[in-house]
Amino acid sequence: MIYRSHQELHYPKDADLTDILFDYNLQNTPFNKPAVIDGPTGDVVFTYESIRDAVTRVAGHLQTELKIQPGTIVGILSTNRHYFPVCVHAILAVGGVVSALNPAYQPQELAHALSLSKPRHVLVEKDLLSTLNNALESIPTTRPHLHVWDDASPNPSLASTLPIESIIRHASPTTFTRPTSLPPPAHRVAFICFSSGTSGLVKGVRLSHSNIISNIHQQRSALTGMFTPSTVLALIVPFFHILGLAGFCCQFIAFGAPIVMFRRFELGPLLAAIKRDRITHINVVLPIALEFLRNPIADHGDYSSVRALCNAAAPLKGSIAERIERKLGCVVTQWYGMTECSPSVASQREDEVGVKGTIGRLLPGMEMRIVDEEGKDARVGELLLRGPNVMLGYVQHGSVQSNAMTKDGFLKTGDVGYIDENGFIFLVDRAKEMIKVKGNQVAPAELEAVLLSHPAVEDAAVCGVYDDERATEYPIAYIATKITGRQELEGLEAEVRQFVDGQVTRYKQLKGGVQVLDVIPRNASGKILRRLLPANLVAAEQAKRAVKPSDTTRGEVVIQAKL
Structure with a gap:
C-alpha cells in the first residue's frame, strides 16, 4: 500500500x-x-x-x-x-x-x-x-x-x-x-x-x-x-x-x-x-x-x-x-x-x-x-x-x-x-538499532525516554549487549549526570535501573545494566552515535579478532558495513 x-x-x-x-x-x-x-x-x-x-x-x-x-x-x-x-x-x-x-x-x-x-x-x-x-x-x-x-x-x-x-x-x-x-x-x-x-x-x-x-x-x-x-x-x-x-x-x-x-x-x-x-x-x-x-x-x-x-x-x-x-x-x-x-x-x-x-x-x-x-x-x-x-x-x-x-x-x-487513520506518522525506532531479546524487539528510544524522565539523568543512550550464556541480547543503558563521587554514582546506577525496570515489561528491562559516561556520543544534529557506545565498541573489536587471517580483507569490509 x-x-x-x-x-x-x-x-x-x-x-x-x-x-x-x-x-x-x-x-x-x-x-x-x-x-x-x-x-x-x-x-x-x-x-x-x-x-x-x-x-x-x-x-x-x-x-x-x-x-x-x-x-x-x-x-x-x-x-x-x-x-x-x-x-x-x-x-x-x-x-x-x-x-x-x-x-x-x-x-x-x-x-x-x-x-x-x-x-x-x-x-x-x-x-x-x-x-x-x-x-x-x-x-x-x-x-x-x-x-x-x-x-x-x-x-x-x-x-x-x-x-x-x-x-x-x-x-x-x-x-x-x-x-x-x-x-x-x-x-x-x-x-x-x-x-x-x-x-x-x-x-x-x-x-x-x-x-x-x-x-x-x-x-x-x-x-x-x-x-x-x-x-x-x-x-x-x-x-x-x-x-x-x-x-x-x-x-x-x-x-x-x-x-x-x-x-x-x-x-x-x-x-x-x-x-x-x-x-x-x-x-x-x-x-x-x-x-x-x-x-x-x-x-x-x-x-x-x-x-x-x-x-x-x-x-x-x-x-x-x-x-x-x-x-x-x-x-x-x-x-x-x-x-x-x-x-x-x-x-x-x-x-x-x-x-x-x-x-x-x-x-x-x-x-x-x-x-x-x-x-x-x-x-x-x-x-x-x-x-x-x-x-x-x-x-x-x-x-x-x-x-x-x-x-x-x-x-x-x-x-x-x-x-494512523488521519495520516499522522509515528516512529518506533531505527530498524538496525532494535534490540532483540529472546525474539522480542525492544526500541532503544522507548527506554531512553524513560531514562530522561529521571531527575538525575542529563542524557541517555541504550543499545544491546549480547549474553553468550543465555544466547540473547539485553538492553544496556548509558547515562550522563552531574552527580560526582564514586559511591553516589554506584548508587545512582542501581537507582536508575530500578526506576526504569519498574515502568517497562519484563523483556525490556535493563538486564545489561546501567553505566555512567562523561558524555553521550552524539553527532552535530543530536543523533546518538550508538556505534561509539562501549558495548558496541567491544562487540566490534571482538568481531575483528574473530576474522581469520586468510579472510582479513573480506572481514574488514563486513565489519565496516556493520559499524
Whole structure:
C-alpha cells in the first residue's frame, strides 16, 4: 500500500536555486528586510537586497579569479560564518557544486569525505587548515586548490587567501555572468552532503537543484501559517549540516524569514537574542531542547515572542515536550527528515501539537510504504519513501554499491514506524538499532525516554549487549549526570535501573545494566552515535579478532558495513 499526502505539490521544475534567490520572491519580502542577523550583537549583517548583491560579487570573483566552471565541485570547511550562505549561493550561481564538510571531522574522517566528493577547490577557515592538510596527505590523488577565506592565509605556500568580507565590500558586481547551457535542474547536482554515519562510514549524498526546490515548496505548502512577515528564526545548527545548508541557506532565505545566526550554541546569548530580536521559531535538537529545562538561566528568559520550538533529528518525547511548552509558553513541533530527502519528509504544524508522539504528516508530493523484513506491506515496519526531493543517489566509493533504493524507486530509511487513520506518522525506532531479546524487539528510544524522565539523568543512550550464556541480547543503558563521587554514582546506577525496570515489561528491562559516561556520543544534529557506545565498541573489536587471517580483507569490509 502506498500512502500519499492529501495536498498536491506545485513547484517550478525549470528553475534552479539561483533563480529562486534572484528571480523569485515567494513571500513578497521587502528588499530592506534583514536576512542575516548576528546573534551575539544584534547587528544586521545582510538585508535581502545586500545578500543578493554579495552573492553577485563573490560569484564574479569565483569566475574571474578562481576560474570556477559549471560542474566544478567546491568544498567548504568552516564553522558558522555570516558569509557562509553567500558563498554557497555564489558557487551555485556559477554552476558549481557545493560540498560542505563537517569542521569537527578528524583528519581520517575528513580524508574519507574528500575522497568521496573530490573537490577541485576548498574554501577553508584558517584554524582548520592544518586538519585539512593532514587529511589530504593521506589521499595524495586528491589535491584541491585551497583558499583560506579569512583575511590572511597562515601558510601562503599551502593555501591562497580568499578574503570574502573584502570581496563582498569591494569587488565589482558587474563581472558575474550567469552561465548558459546548463543541465536541467532535476539532473544537475547542487550539493554533495554527507550522511550522519551513525551506522558506518559517511556516505556522499548527491542532491539536485530540483530536490532542494521541491522540498522548499513542500515545506511552504505543508507549514501553512509558519512563514509570516513577523517570523524570525534562530540558527543554532551548523551550516554544513543539511538543516543549515538546505534549510537556512536556501529555504528560509527564499521565504523571507530573518535568520539570527550563532557560531555555536550558548544559552545566555540565545536568550538575549530572543528578547532583542523577537525570535518566533527556534530549531533545536535534543541536547539543546533539554538545556531549556535544565540550565538555571533558562528560568529567567523572556519567551513572549516564541511561537514554536521546532525539534529535528532525535525525537523529543511527549513528556519533555510538554514540560518545555509549559515553561516557555509555546508549542513544540516535530520534524522528520534525512539528508537523502533534501531533507524534509514530514512536519508537524503548530495547530497539530495536540497529536502527541507524531512527527507530523507526509509532505505534499511524497509517497510512503511500510514494509516488514521481507518487503511486504505491514502495519508497523520500515518506512520507504519516494518523491521529487529524494536524492539522485550516493557518490559511489570504489566498487561499493548501495542498496538504499528499491527497484521501484523507494528509499529505504531504516526507520520503523506506522501511520494512523488521519495520516499522522509515528516512529518506533531505527530498524538496525532494535534490540532483540529472546525474539522480542525492544526500541532503544522507548527506554531512553524513560531514562530522561529521571531527575538525575542529563542524557541517555541504550543499545544491546549480547549474553553468550543465555544466547540473547539485553538492553544496556548509558547515562550522563552531574552527580560526582564514586559511591553516589554506584548508587545512582542501581537507582536508575530500578526506576526504569519498574515502568517497562519484563523483556525490556535493563538486564545489561546501567553505566555512567562523561558524555553521550552524539553527532552535530543530536543523533546518538550508538556505534561509539562501549558495548558496541567491544562487540566490534571482538568481531575483528574473530576474522581469520586468510579472510582479513573480506572481514574488514563486513565489519565496516556493520559499524
